Amino acid sequence: MKKKTIILIVIIVTSIVSIFIWSLAMPSRLVYFGGSSSVNPFMQIATKKFGEEYKHSDEIIYNSNGSQNGVKSVENGTYSAGMISKEVKQNTLSSGSDFSNIQGFDNEFEDTKTFNDFRNEVNKTKGINAMEFAIDAIVIMYNPPKWFIENPEIANSINFDFNKDDHKKIVKKIYSNPNYMWADFVKELNPEIKDFNHGNELLMPVSRESGSGTRSAFDDFFEIEDIDSGTANSNGSMITQLRDTKGSFGYVSYGFYKNSENNNLQTPWFNNKRLSKDEFIEVLNDDGTIQPGESKNEEHIKSDAGYELKRPFIMLFDSENKKTNSVLEFVEFLITEKANSAYEEEGLVRKVQYHKYDLIPND
Structure with missing residues (x-):
């Protein structure tokens, strides 16, 4: 009886250890975004539609806890993408963090081919990328x-x-x-x-x-x-x-x-x-x-010289974050017609455009 008990305990312990090792080996399919509460309604709609269209991709979880928390959490790696609902400036980031400065992508992204060229450059660079994706x-x-x-x-x-x-x-x-x-x-x-x-x-x-x-x-x-x-x-x-x-x-x-x-x-x-x-x-x-x-x-x-009563929605993400490819896949989705209804439901104007370091104002 004692021998059977020992064997049973060994089997249980082995199973628990095996499950633990398996869970560590399996890559997480969750990716965490967060930041501006103003962006939250759009993100709840857009991430749901993204999940329906890109079933193979990671599941995005959006935490609404303010623009500043979004920035800090990208800098420390807690979030793979942080959202802000105001113009991006050099002092948006903490001392020691820098914006990326990828050249050759000064215009709004209107097709996935051009965006895929940009994606390839992101994977070669360092720094935090600022990607505008909507205007309210x-x-x-x-x-x-x-x-x-x-x-x-x-x-x-x-x-x-x-x-x-x-x-x-x-x-x-x-x-x-x-x-x-x-x-x-x-x-x-x-x-x-x-x-x-x-x-x-x-x-x-x-x-x-x-x-x-x-x-x-x-x-x-x-x-x-x-x-x-x-x-x-x-x-x-x-x-x-x-x-x-x-x-x-x-x-x-x-x-x-x-x-x-x-x-x-x-x-x-x-x-x-x-x-x-x-x-x-x-x-x-x-x-x-x-x-x-x-x-x-x-x-x-x-237009910068056009309508004044507006604000941008901007996504920040670190090129070196392990989930950056998932972030880029979501941005690609926003460029496509599949995201149209998300913009329409929230009354936003789509504008997907990269803001490089050279053009970000100091204050």
């Missing part, structure tokens, strides 16, 4: 009073120039002053207008919920700190509230604006240009007439 453009929308709608000259006078600091302060005032009126809004943007005597309707701002990436980007752009406004828990909810509430003022991601129904909501001009629901932007002429512009909406959003 934000569109201001509002449901103005009747007198505003019926007067095209007034409607078209809402023409922001964000090179003027006071224009940003006007939007900040909208979200912090509960007594701000539509007449105040028109007069502050157009101080040259005299004897303006239109109603006393309150301007009712609506913001996104706390924790929303869209809200974070909007508040950062306009330096809004103290908010006194209504709240919408999604882009769709925002559009519904604006549509149903006369005098309301809010904002949505570009894709939701473009796909929303025409429901009397208006949008402002930015330096005589604005995004439209058609293919091309609209341009406001000096005589007040409106015509299609030469640029398509998405071209205008992507």
